[in-house]
Amino acid sequence: MATLHQDPCKKNKTKTSHKICAAAMCNNRSENRPDLTYHKFPSDPETSRRWEILMRRGDQKFKSVENKYCCSEHFVPSDYRISLTGHRKDLKTGAIPSVFP
Secondary structure, X not given: OOOOXXXXXXXXXXXXXXXXXXXXXXXXXXOOOOOXXXXXXXXXXXXXXXXXXXXXXOOHHHXXXXXXXEEHHHOOXXXXXXXXXXXXXXXXXXXXXXXXX
């Protein structure tokens, strides 16, 4: 009897994107804290740089990271607005992370 072997090149791989909070000393990741929201760094270079400074992440290695996120634990309730449906909290434009335990 012949056995069927699966071609390793044809494996169905599911790409999953895990988000990691970039704040220094924060261990929150989307895998271990799915209850949090992970906000992408602003596209505006000046605001993005301000986030880096507040999060104590001015190192060279950090600058090379493409997808940077900050978890919702670093924002206060007034940094959010409720979406039109009321099911989601959106970060207000210009919100700055300010909570660093």
